[in-house]
Amino acid sequence: MQQAPSRTLWIDYLRSFLTVLVVAHHSSLAYTTFASFDKVAYIRSTHPVVDAQRWIGLDIFENFNDVFFMSLMFLIAGLFVIKSIQRKGPGAFIRDRFYRLFIPFLIGGTILNLIAHYPSYVLAHESTGLRAYVEDFFIVEQWPVGPPWFIWVLFVFNIAFAFLYVLFRPKFAAPVNFDSSKYKPGRIVLWWFLFTFALYVPFAFWLGPYKWTGFGPFDFQISRAALYFGYFLLGTWLGKVNFNETMFGSSAPLVRRWPLWLVACGLVYTSLTIASPYLTTLVKTGALTEFQGYFVYFTIYVLSCTFSCIAFMTAFRALAKRHQWAWDSLSDHAYLIYLLHYPFVLWMQYWLLEVPLPAFAKFLITFLTAFVGSYLSGYLLRKIPIVRKYI
Template sequence: MTISTRTRLLGIDNLRIVLTALVVIHHAAVTYGNIPAWYHHEPARDGTGLILDVLVMFNQAFFMGFFFLIAGFFTPASHDRKGSGPFLRDRLKRLGIPLLVYLLVLRPWVMLGFYDGSMPYWIFYIGSWDPGPMWFVEVLLVFSACYVLWRRSGRPAGVRQSPLTLRAIVVFTVALSLAVFAWRFLVPVGQYWPVVGLPTPSFLPQYAAMFAAGILAYRRGWFTSLPPAAAKWGLIAAGVTSAVLLPVGQVLTQGWAAQLATAAWETSFAVSMAIGLSVLFRERFGTQGPIGRFLAENAFTVYIIHPLVLVGLALLLSGLHTLAVVKFAALVLVALPVCWKLASLVRKIPAAGKIL
């Protein structure tokens, strides 16, 4: 790997840091907004809760799909280097063990607020089985297994430089918008899948498509071949599609046309943000100093432990009576450094350091 390529890959590494911070911010916003979808929820008692709801809506439209895009990008090289069997064993080790640790060790602590003593704890423990935010790891394991099956079917896997064209972007965006639109007749927005714990199964077509796009981006050299101007135009496209399609969805309010407008906005926003931010970080944030390395090395552990930190800090802040957005800001400002510091301590545990 050349120095230039390594530098450019550091841009993706830095993107992972930002997306991980967005996960913490997202769940902090849910804590004090009007969407009861987190372990600790204090419904907003003022209008600033709507600001947090809008933040959640924009985040949800793109950030988890972006995670799957990045995961897909790094999948082919790992498989090529290790082979199918070792690759799957490595995925089970680095993803499966953290998933089990969260389910068996961390989850009981963040779920304590839901236990009212009306039943034996072991019944509550089993009945509330849910991977929480680790659903991402769960789905990623499935996608990784699917990739191995695809490779074993004899599909060609060689690198073939092929620049990403505007036509391909448009076709992908339109096709995915239609797929999301059709999928939501079966899995409406807001539906939750218990036990497996998927909080947003209505987004599964986006997650799968972005994972596949990440694989293609690696194989065809899209990350390095996109022109610098793609950063500007990607972010402009995200703004324009939001300005056009979001009002359409609000005006129509319901019915298939509103659902299509919503699916089109989410997809267009996700694709535009992925392109814009990827190129922006490649061009402007492609280096790392000691702080950047620290943040990158501990990002995945932050993802695993952040529910425990957020719930604990939110309980400490529960006596603070102020605007919802102020409590949100206070929680974020404290939670982010605490998450990274605690993550670094966790990774110093010998057994954990070999996995995380």
């Protein structure tokens, strides 16, 4: 399978891996110990379907993903933006993003979300009336956005950057003499950490770490808006400095130490998991102020995000050296898997509610069903010429 000139094998495989993590992440949310369901308005639930079976191991898995994977997805989305604008021109680039991102968002945010959330309405109201469900979806629940939120936010980031490119075209067009030898691994980790800290911690204190806002389907996590846009811009900068030959070159010092970053990723996240209840106790007993407790937690959180991003990027750069059929096929269908998986997740979680199985078994069944179902659906959709052209 030949790659398009603007594609890079290990980035394709990493993007595909993150898509699988997204499916697994959503598959786990019905079975976490903190899951709760609000029958008055299920939009306020932690997840649209919540099971009585819980397992703390899925808390650890879900929280690990939440720390880094959306930030890394935005970074990856920015890597080839400048080259794409230069190749197509700003106008054609915006038109392409409209068809590739905004149109799928509209479809995913309406038709697919209506299909996905019907079990939630049944659980909340013990009613199966379709007309009442549609009215509730748009009026009471105010159009739950689900996973497509990432797509409309990414569309806005792309459009905003295209306008920046037009305004500062000479600077973006000028070649960059990037000396990767000056960027020692320790220095890269430090700057990456400080960059993430500046983008996340002030906003988490100001707005709260979990606050969402928006109108209709245009919903997003406001406390992470700067973090996500910053990581998207970091991706565009890495693309500008030819990341695949410099900072993330196959023989770059940062990449050669990929096992170290994986170990650090695991150790720091373990520290975050252990620190959370301990810090809560210290705050409750007065040993720490609430500000101090959150400051320590957010600092470890940012360090975990930093090491996780670096660990997965360097590991895939070091290990993804040649084409493999399964990974290539997954890469071809990753975007459609992301778009299509949510209805499979919620309906399977709904069907499994009364099945006497432990939480992990239900999670595994949900994940496999959602992954295979969305993959096969995407495979069939890609046979449609207009879908194959843009997605």
